[in-house]
Amino acid sequence: MDDDDRHARKMAKKKAARDKIMATKTAEKxxxxxxxxKGKGKSTAAFGMxxxxxxxxxxxxVVQFIKGGMSTGERDLILGQFSHLCEFHTMGEGFTWETQDRSRDTEMAQAAWTKAKELIRDPANRMVLLDEINIALRYDYIDAAEVAAFLRDEKPPQTHVVLTGRNARDEILDIADLVTEMELVKHPFRAGVKAQIGVEY
Structure with a gap:
């Protein structure tokens, strides 16, 4: 038996095993x-979805909790071409080290959470992205237990909710169905390269 035949048989076995596993996965929710x-790609992956x-x-x-009014490619594209399919709300005023105003940051995060709950409760929305909400939760601008309880008890059964940002709270991880941790291996910022259009925004 040559290498091609061995490979074909190996892949046929793998496909049969995979098909058997896939046949048991029938639920939708x-x-x-x-x-x-700490790695790059949290919001990028979420916008892909x-x-x-x-x-x-x-x-x-989409509800952006921290990011301010700076123009980004994804926001400009959605607002310019797809606003009939995707609402976009930028509710933050910038990162916490830029605003330096805890009471204002808390007020803005609370307003963003109120808007997020409204959008999640609407069963017409199949996916709601809460961009950088984990940062707002980390600094206790919003109560993590309240967010977890809402997502567990009030989210419509077929609505997907995506939460991004570093340092996700345990309360959120506990009720999540899918958690991905982006690991930082190498980043150009450490070599003096600034955030660039088309890569970061």
Whole structure:
């Protein structure tokens, strides 16, 4: 038997085993998805899912908790081309080290959470992205136990909710269906390279 035949038989066995596993996975449900960790790509991956929803004409929404009014490619594209399919709410005023105003940051985060609950409760929205909410939770601008209870008890059964940001709280991890931790291996910022258009925003 040559290498090609061995490979074909090995892949046929692998496919049969995989098909058997896949046949047992039949449930559908709205997921609570968390992207956290120190590595780059948390929001980027989440927006990838939002764009998938848009491509399938599934209504969706984005609430940005920390990021301020700076123009970003994903926001400009959604507002310019897909606002009929995806609501976009930038509710923050910038990162906490820029604002330096805890009471104002708390007020803005609370307003963003109120908007997020409204969007999540609407069963028409198939996915709601809560971008950088983990930062707001980390600094106790919003109560993590309240967010966890809401997602567990009030989220419509088929609605996906994605939460991004470093240092996700245990309360959120405990109720999540899918958690991905982005690990930092190497980053150009450490070599003096600034955030660049098309990569970071």
């Amino acid at each position: 709205g997921l609570v998805i968390v992207h956290t960790g 939002i764009f998938r929803c848009i491509a399938h004409e599934m209504p969706s929404a």
